[in-house]
Amino acid sequence: MRFRRCAVYILLLLSFSSNIPVFAQQQTRLNAGWEFVRQDLGGVWEAVRPVTAGNPESVPLWEPATLPHCFNARDAVDPDANYYQGPGWYRTQLTIQNPYANGRTLLHFEGAGQKTRVFIHTTEVGSHVGGYDEWTVDITQAVADFQKTDAFKTQFKGKIPLSIRCDNSRDLEMMPSDLSDFNIYGGLYRYLNLVYEPAVSLERIAAKAEVDAAGKLGTLTLKGVFREPLADGNELVNVQLLDPKGKVVAKAQASIAIKTGELDLASFRLKAPRLWAPEHPELYTLEVTTGSGPGQFKHREKIGFRHIEFVEHGPFRLNGQRLLLRGTHRHEDHAGVAAAMTEPQIRQEMRLMKSMGVNFIRLGHYQQSRIVLNLCDSLGIVVWEEIPWCRGGLGGEIYQAQGRRMLTNMVQQHYNHPAVIIWGLGNENDWPGDFPEFDKEKIRTYMKSLNDLAHQLDPARYTAIRRCDFCKDIPDVYSPSIWAGWYRGIYTDYKEVTEQEFKSVKRFLHVEWGGDSHAGRHSENPDNALAKISRGQGADERAGDASLFGGSARVSKDGDWSESYLCNLVDWHLKEQETMPWLSGAAYWPFKDFSTPVRPDNPIPYMNQKGVVERDFTPKEAFYVFQSYWTTAPMVHIYGHSWPVRWGEAGEQKMVKVYSNAAAVELFVNGQSQGVKKRNSQDFPAAGLRWLVKLNEGENTFRAVARQGKTTVQDEITQRYQTTKWGKPAKLTLTKTTETSGLATIEAKLFDAQGVQCLDAASWLRFGLTGDGVLLDNLGTSSGSRKVQAYNGRAIIRVRTNGRHSVASVASEGMETVFLNL
Template sequence: MITSRLTRNWEYVQSSLGGPWEAWRKDKLNNHYNLAWSEVELPHCFNGLDAMDPDVPYYQGQGWYRTLLEIDNPYPGGRTLLHFEGAGQRTDVYVYEDLVGSHVGGYDEFTIDITDRVLQGNFPSYYNGKIPVAIKCDNTRNLETIPSDVSDFNLYGGLYRYVNLVYVPAVSVETLHVVSTATAERAEAAVHVKLYRPGVSDDSQVCMRLQVRDGAGRQVYTTELEQAAWEGSWVVAEFQVEQPQLWSPDTPNLYTCELTLGEGAGKTVHSERFGFRWFAFERKGPFYLNGERLLLRGTHRHEDHAGVGAAMTEAMIKEEMKLIKDMGANFIRLGHYQQSRIALEQCDELGLLVWEEIPWCRGGLGGEGYRQQCKDMLTAMIEQHRNHPCIILWGMGNENDWEADFSHWDENEIRAFMRELHELSHKLDDTRLTAIRRCEFCKDIIDVYSPSIWAGWYRGVYPEYEAYSRVGFEGTERFLHVEWGADNVAGRHVSKPYTGFEEIQRGQGADERDGDYLLTGGDPRVSMLGDWSETYFCDMIDWYLRAQENMPWLTGTAQWSFKDFSTPVRPDSPIPYLNMKGVVERDFTKKEAYYVFQSYWSKVPMVRIYGGGMDVRAGRADEAQLIRVYANCASVELMVNGVSAGVRERRVQDYPSAGLRWSVGLQPGVNHLVALARDEQGVVVAQDETTFHYQTEAWELPAELRLTAQTETDGRVRLEAKAYDKHGVFCADSAVRVHFGLAGVGRLLDNLGTVRGSRNIELANGRACIYVDPRGGKSVASVYAEGLDTAFVEIKG
């Protein structure tokens, strides 16, 4: 098998063409009727920017791609394939004007065999022997497909995962699965192989050589055999490994199974990695991996990134997964769809246990085509990702009790179909368990259930988190709490975070209910009444993680979500259309919450002074200020302007910040803090420092905005807006919504869904910024807020 990524030499047009001929018409007619094709590089998402546009809905429709391929298959009688790692949401593939294959579903992989049309030829001579390929991606909403567009994420369109050109011989491997069981003493495995041989009708002999190697490259098993070609999946070998190197989050040991098929010019090699491990969700008890209790410390991931939408490159995905592992996580739920093979490979390598699910998300239950898509995507997910040892749970759906897309609603019908998916999952893979989140009337059907517990955000209060969790635990056979957290605006810090818990109903559960995500209406809740600050979020995380250390029955939890992400159902967020529950921003910039998780989960020494990125802190001159530090070390010493404020020992149950907090006096103006973290022997093993201005002047309501422009070393211009009262005092807590604008040759670098890349945004602690590409000319930038005069600044290129 020979594989090459097709990343370059693509053109794209966002339009619904009248037919595939329009993709090629300009080549024959000398640019008459020319569409606005532009050069793009794959992966490419045609909602990379408009998903975060505050003024217009994101585009849902057709997007067309075209390229010319040089085909040179070296295998006699071989097949030429286009392998798609994922494309949204419905895909048609054309060779010149002829449809050669289609796929429904935006997240599972699929392969289109273009061999016969390539061999047929008859392409225009002006392509000089190259093969014209056009691909239509369509994310137009269709109620009879999944996921529902009332889901809390965008249904992106485009070739947003890699496309590969693949050459295989006439007989090749379609799938290879290594199915194993293991103990500490011995592992047993069977190798299941399915062949791909269209057009080969005879059962001629197939020569095979199988080799299995451990992570160091040592051979642990080999065999050679000759067998008549077969239909379906067949066990080609079974083997045992004594004293296997087990896979776990601390020791993610991987083995490689390599199958050489055929010989001579038709020889091809297929390789798959796998691992040995066993796990158990104890009934009414904790989670065990390889016989030992493991508290699952998790988060969630969407395939979504600033400026590119779903079109994350391999480098981006690797960076994100490394950040998750460095935070100290050992578990991740991939929400709410099958994700890139690259993400799963990283989970294998880094040691991150996985819950992966199909996108039956909200909306109800459609007809036969809808149900078949669910089954097809479940089958594809299991067949394509079965070898990954990181996966322990196959998710059957998410929030399937959320009615929306159909006039009919029948709980019994949903239950029956959920059971069908559960049984199909176990038929396809009996080595893993099934799971769903938030569908109480289906919780008895699947193996592992997560009720909705949003204590301290959509319902309830976080000091009662343990009680809510215990109720959820008692109400199901195998309990796992996924999805908890709070929206938090990067850079928004408060001295006294929201604690108006007396306004929140008690004893009514902590489950999110339809409409709770809205900022108006419904019962009082922190998401509506709170300050959306990083401070509140850190307090909540601190409480949750401290509590989890003393819940011996707990399997684990997963915070929602690791990174801020775009969503069409949240237009009123401080950054419109952004779910802001991330511990990092949409461009990987860390928020303070990242360090709180590290202080509990990471084994690498770390220390962080809360609010380390704050330029201004405010208070009275004679008022002591609370300084909190997060660390995973034995003790921390805080230095304030060169003078020690004392040493504090870290005590997990001393809330907040595990006892690492100081009440100190600050001098008006510039202050410098240093935190020295020490191990049990008193050796400094980590250090953090920050410098800020301490503002003692009191301020009134904002009366004006001031706008400044600063040219950066990379040529961009940084615009910063600040709010001041009528006396000219900086309003250090202002959260008014501002709007940036630009006139001239420059370009605002906006629609990124970050606090530095959004033209419509609420101030964080009295300020907001955005960048401009001046493009070598003059522009005038502006910023305004309701009730305040517009401020201007000139930008010179």
């Protein structure tokens, strides 16, 4: 295995504890045994009424489902239809066996989109508005009542019918706005848990872990909230704190009078606690027990001690030392499942980020799964988490109340995570459109109320917003819109523009920068579009800049969307960030390509393609540029692993770039050494690791050997070099390139009238399939979309043949459709 692959996947093999807080002694994920229908019902009775097998009047037709489950697993990137926004129903039957005398039976939702109603048989037991915060429904009484009915004994054979209606219909009075640049997904797309609790239990614990900047004295203050309805009298509470090695370092016991609201549970002082930081994310274990014997309740989770400071007009400090925040962003979105990512998929994604060198993440643009936050704690990734007040302006009281409620829930539910340093109040709130009125003063007033609420809930952390200049004085930290080299300006403007913005606010952090790239598309002259761009126009994004049509010249419209250009843009930004001692940090937007309803014309329709990995975790070339700047484990990567054919004149010198964090790299072309280059981060591009070489017509082999001390790593690729010129595309071919275990890869290519492959062709291609196989499309990847722009005159897609006969096709405007028997 070449080292470049090791560098990506070595952390994927490591095992991390789940770090999921234990809120009860018995908790079960309700993943299997569900049925789903994507439409509304006449009422809940249609979900639970008796059905006779084979009855043709038994409509609608339900389909099996496994949680997590999203309405929009495939249609979010369907090139031919808008994604579904409306109601859908889930149903299952539960076996309830609560072991606690007078205990509670709860349904704990880790998130469901976007409006949810919950029924036990025909009784509505709870509801929630908001797709991203956690919530709980107490079904104890409804279960007890149903167990007394004849239907429980006869129709349901001792089981409890549970029905859930989710609804992601468009609604102006609900956050986030449907103008947002991401899908507002529907469904039970996070885990749903069945929880048994004793009669007396804690609903929430707030662990305030603090340490001075010198790291000499730590304090831990614990508060708790008992779950209602409250019992009478006192409750014995035992607290233990274990250090990262499992040694008990503090404990306390108290008899607490049960009452409403937050109650003091315990407080400790620790001398020189082990500090949480990205390099060494030291985590303590907090154990809280209430009661004793059969009715005992246990709570166990991880906490950490760290000191944070955004220096006014300066950098960020963690534990008294400057930390340059090297960040990215995450949307809850993945190929084939949309928002319904499983825990293994989330773990793979977060570890892949860590392997790229990330120490900071902004969770855009909503509260995300507790699994994500737990992994940030254990991996050492600092977090900005925000509520989904995103675009559209400001709605009425229902809308505003939801924002306050979601902020409260986010802070309370993720308060104990040491990774969190910022509560985000909003994103692009200068973007009108949802309402007839766009009143800046009303937006400012609401923003101030959110800022005050966040500080009231958590005085120890900072608040922030991105891109709303008329509110930039309200939060603690501000991020303007800076897209140098994409929506405005050229990427060499980055440092100058950033410094100007830095001087205009008290605390500055740059989140969202980068550009789109179509995976598999490469260019011999990627910076050509920069010549069209007028200097001095700023580097912000303005209305219409994301469009591929009209307006002033900009790379987002006039560039080639190649991986080659994105690597140059990223390379320049990272080079400059090393020379900006006042910079607190920056976060690339985003880590992974994600779906969006507002970009139907992109090379993969309905995809935001700014990620450095594709929607299925496949790394793009820019991933390795980040690795070369941000990681210490030796790595080397020759640019062009997904570039099978380069082109140019016979005898022309072509640039070969290598990305590595090693001090020196030697390049071999066709077995001949091209010399050793020493890495210098300020020598753009590729930190000086670039060679001009003459390539042979036909096949060429490249091998890079990187040396770092006594460690040597290497990377190899093979490319063909073409000197024959081509005209405009005139015909298509379709061939099967591989087939393994019933999965065939087919490739379309574009040729001119003389049969020369058009290596810069970006024509639209449409794949089809007839027969017994399945076309693996609607994945939102360059190799998983039936409608896609070509990358360098080619495109691939996969077919599950099922061992039977199918006919594949590919079409492009102005050319004859071609077919392939499989």
